[in-house]
Each structure stands twice: as C-alpha cells, then as structure tokens.
Amino acid sequence: MTPVSPQLLTSKPPTLASNRHDGGTAGHRDEWRRTGTTLTHRRWLGIMGALVAASVAIGILCLQFGATRVDLATLLVVAKQWLGLGSVEGDGGGTAAIIMMHIRLPRVLMGFVVGGSLAAVGVTLQALLRNPLADPYVLGVSSGAALGAALAMLLGIGASMILLPVLPLCGFAGGLLALLLIYRLAQSQGRLPVHSLLLAGVILNAILTALIMFITSIMEPNRSAGLMAWLMGSLTAPGYPALGVLVGYAVLVLTIVMHQAHALNVLTLGEETARSLGIETERLKKQLFVLTALLTGAVVSVSGMIGFVGMVVPHAVRLVVGSDHRLLLPASALVGGMFLVISDTIARTILAPAEIPVGIVTALAGGPFFLYLLLWRKDRML
Template sequence: MIAPRRLALTLSVLGAVLLTVAAGALLVGSAPVSPRAVLGVLVGERGEGIEAVVVLNLRLPRIAVALLAGGALAVAGVAFQALTRNPLADPAILGVASGAAFGVVLAQLFGVGSGVVAALGLSAFAFAGALVAAGIVYLIAATDGRLPIQTLLLTGVIVGLFFSSAITVVISVVDFDRLGGVIHWLLGNLGPVPAGSLAVFGALMAVGTWLVLGRARQLNLLALGEESALQLGVETERLKRRIFVGASLLTSSVVAFTGPIGFVGLIVPHLLRGFLGPDNRLLIPAAVLGGGVFLLLADTLARTVVAPAELSVGVITAFCGAPFFVYLLRSRYRVIP
C-alpha cells in the first residue's frame, strides 16, 4: 500500500479507538453520574450541579492530560529508540525522566509562583534536568560513537538511581510543607490540570512531536548506522541534536505535569511496531494516538480498581511494563555475548 494512504488508515483506526476509550473513561468514575447525565452535561443541558462539576472539571481535563502525556511518552520512546538504535530505550529506563523529576523538585524548592507561570517554570526546570541526565548517559555510554545495548541500559539505570537519590536528599533536608504533594507527584499521577497549564502542556507536546516527526524519514536511515546514514546524505550530527532535544522536551513536559510515568515509551512503540513495521513516518503519528489510548486505559483502571480510593497511574504502567521489559529482554533482544 502507498505510504500516505496507510498512514491515513492507521490514524483513522486509532482515532476511532481513542474516541471510544475516551467516551468510556468519561462514563466511569467513583462519583455516581449516569450516562444520561454525562451526555446532558456535554450537550449543555445541565450546566450546573455536581454532575457538571464532575464531568467538566474533573473527568474531561483528566482525559485530556492522559491523552497528552501518553502521546508524549510514546513519541519520546520512539525517538530515543531511533536515536540509540535500540528498541529497549525508554525515557524512564534511560534515566531522562529521573533527571527531569529532579529538575521539578528543585523548582519546587525555589518556588515558581502559580498558574501558567508555575507551569512554564516547572517545565523549564524539568527540561534542563532531562537534558543534563540524557547528556550524562550519552557521554558515559558512548564508546567510539556507538551505544552498545548493555552499557546504555546500565548507564541509564545508574543515572536514574543517582537522580532519584538526589531527590530523596532534597526531600529529607527540606521542610516537608514547602514541597507540597511531591511524594504523591513522584508516583506519577494524572490530576486534573487547570486550563491554562493544560494549554502550556499541549504546546510543549506539539513542539516536541514536531521536532521528532519532522525528521521521521531521516530516523529510518539512521537505523542503518551513522556512517551509512551520512553516506546516504543525512546530516547525522544535526539530526541527533534535534531528536535529543525533542525527546527530552516531551519527557520533561510529562514529568512536570504528571510526575514520572514509566514504560509507556517502551510498551506502546513495541506494540505499534508489531502492527505497522519500523517506518517512523507511520510509527510516530500512531504513537501520538496509541500512547494516549494506553495511558487513558491505565488511568481509568487506576481510578476505578480500588474506588473510591485511587492508585497512581505510574503503578499501573509499571505493573504492566516491568514484566513486558523482561519478556522483551529474554525473547526478542537476547544479547549475544
């Protein structure tokens, strides 16, 4: 099939799945709101009352956050995998998410105001943290310009642990009240984000996705190795810098608004690759929608499975992701000594 038509088909199928899941998520929750009432609120018949608050101020923004965060994490996963030529790469495994989280904790420490200013400040600190962590991982793991799988994974884990410990230090030293709900946030939670901050999140996600998607064709060629890509006309150094920045921006914006949520960038690209093949021009747009669907499903599970209490969505993705990672490591990408 011609590639653009295949892309259109993929996006319409995933779009339909996304709408279905979003509709489902809108109907479920600990507050008893009947489907009829939800529909009534949506078409504007019931503008006030508890139902309107639950649907418009709680459930709808939360669905939006889930879709944005899931899409961003999945695209960041595809980008890091293409960049490192390694299907096991993921923002959390590579330690980038921990770096971003450390940035957010520092930002909390200094105080960043409130509202949209706070959203921008947190994002900036998270972005700086992500860049520093990714840069350290790259510098340690690169040997002769290559990133061997074992070294890369180990380095990522170690850098991640380092930044997690740094976060623990800050939390232990600083007065607990000043850090607010940082513990809760560190587990990865999709709370309803106010409209202004949501717009900032959406904009950051759009910029990051554009940075990565705009070089999808070149990323395909990078799979042949840097030298071959260069010999085919790809300016590899510029490409790597751009993808590095884009993927770090996506990761850090998710961390800033929801906390570190692991494994989405590993699971979703892998599943999509099974259906679509490795062409990044299909994979990246599909990851935007597929990642959203996956995280929305996980979050809906997180807020219903122990209702009226709530689990952190990061717990759900880790429970899915950890066995999945082991499966990938043992079956698909067994390292030959």
C-alpha cells in the same frame, strides 16, 4: 551547477532488469503497496483514522468511570448543556457537569497528551540510540527532569508556572543533562549494547533518585508529601491552564519530530550510512535531543514519573504497523494516549474512592513486559 547527475543511468540501454522482468515490475510495486510492504498515504490515513476513532471511543468510555459512575446518558446531557443545546435538568445534571468538565475531562485529556508525548519520546530515543528498549524513564531522562523540577519546587520558583513555565524548563534542563550523559556513554563505544545502556540508565536513575530523596528530606513535611505524590506519577489536579501549556509543548515538539520522521528511518541504518545518504547527523541528533528533553521536561513537571509507556507502546505498535517512523511515530502517540487513559482509569477505580498513582499501574503493566523482552526476545534486541 549540479556536480554529477545520474543521467547516464537513465539514458542507458536496457539493463538486466528490463530484460528479465519486463512487465512484472509494476505488478511487484502494486503488491508492495497493497500488502503494506511500503508506506502509502492510503495506509497511513486508514491506520491513523482507525486510531483516532478508537481514541475518541476510549475517551468517552473512560470519562464514565471514577469515584462516581457517570453513565452515558448523563454524559450526553452534560455535553448538550456545554454545547448550549439543552437546558439544565435537575441537580444531578449539575453535579455531573461539574465532575465532568472540571475533574474528569481535563484528566482524560491530560492522559492523552502525557501518554502520547511519552510514547513519541520513546520512539525518538529508540531511533536515536538505535535501541528498541530505550525509554525516558528507564534511561534516567525522566529522573533528570524530575530532579530539575523538584529543585525548582524546593527553591520556590515553581509558583509562577502559568505565566512563565519555570517547572517545564527546569525539567528540560535536568532531562537534557541526563540524556547527554547517557548518549556520551552510548557513543564512547560505538553502538552501546543494550545491557550496557540499561545498566548506565539504572546507575543514573539511582543517583538522580538519591538527589531527589535528598531534596524531599530537607523540605517541610507537608510540601514533601505533595512532592512524593507527584513523583509517583499522577494525572490529578492540573486543570486547564497546565493542560494548555503541555499541549503547546507537545504540538511544537511532535510537529518538528514528524518532519524528521523519514530521516529517523535512515538514522536506524547507522550513523555513517545515514551521513552517506545526505543526512547531517550531528545537527539532526542535537535537534532531537533538545526536543525530546523539552517534551520530557514538560510532561514530568506536570505528571511526575510515569514509566514504561515510552517503551511498551512503540514496541507493540511496531509489531502491527512496522518500523517506518512516518507511521510509527504518530500511531505510537495515539496508542500511548489510549494506554495511559486506560491505565489512569484503572488507577482511580480499582480502590475507589481511593486512588493509586497511575505510575504504579504503568510500571506494573510495563515492567514485566520489559523483562519478558529482555529475557526471551534477546535475538531482536542485540
């Protein structure tokens, strides 16, 4: 039995609105749709379609750059070979094929998955903490995940990763602990002002980094060098199996978070208002905490600490497509992917044949942007 239905309202004689604005209402609604004031399927598909096309274009462009340049013509030959449409023509094609298929393609794909995941995690954390500067890296969630993964490496239980994703799960545990700690801090005073939240993140980061440093200091030198390189954030090496595992996590988490995209909008109204609109906020928050920590753990265990993607990208995307999470979330994921693929291309070409960790590039791009927001755009943040 439906408790109380609002039938009364619909059966009532004309209200103020229909008296005043009869005939004008449809026009206003059409205008909202046309101008993008409200989300429509058409706008969603248009923007997402454009972003997918841009992603493909950037992927193809970035495949060409690296320690050796592979031009577009060679790229096409390799693609044809791989698809079984062309025959092997000379050695050049063979070398290029190996570089393409075994080094550069998995790396570009990894860039998309890692960047997309970080941006989506950023969007989700921002809605959850009602704070547009939230970012897994800044808040220490990435550090927590890194500590978990580093601990697993120290104990030597990371080796069986492909069979049993131990590293991502240790990263998940570490990330979840860090996230819960930050959330408890945020909740203890209602909505934590942005500066306090950032301060809490800084302290948590300092503690976790100290613990990670401790682990590297007690490792054998050759292993600790590898750990340090991983920590600085890098998309090198992983190969297809690791890529597959990560794609699995990303698809699982993003599908479920997308299902809650509408609820995320309502959550930004404040927790009590969200509850009064019928959202079971405790359940939703728990679900989102676990999902974001899971994806952060998986990403960090593969690519280390890549910072600021989760904050810079959603912010920029919001300026263009608005705040509606039904569009913001998937659009940020695609833009995050592109952002990281471009950053990684810079990282491997700027000092070629040497490489710098991509985490340095994103930090140098994102850090100043973050400071800019903090210093000059205070009005929107607090």
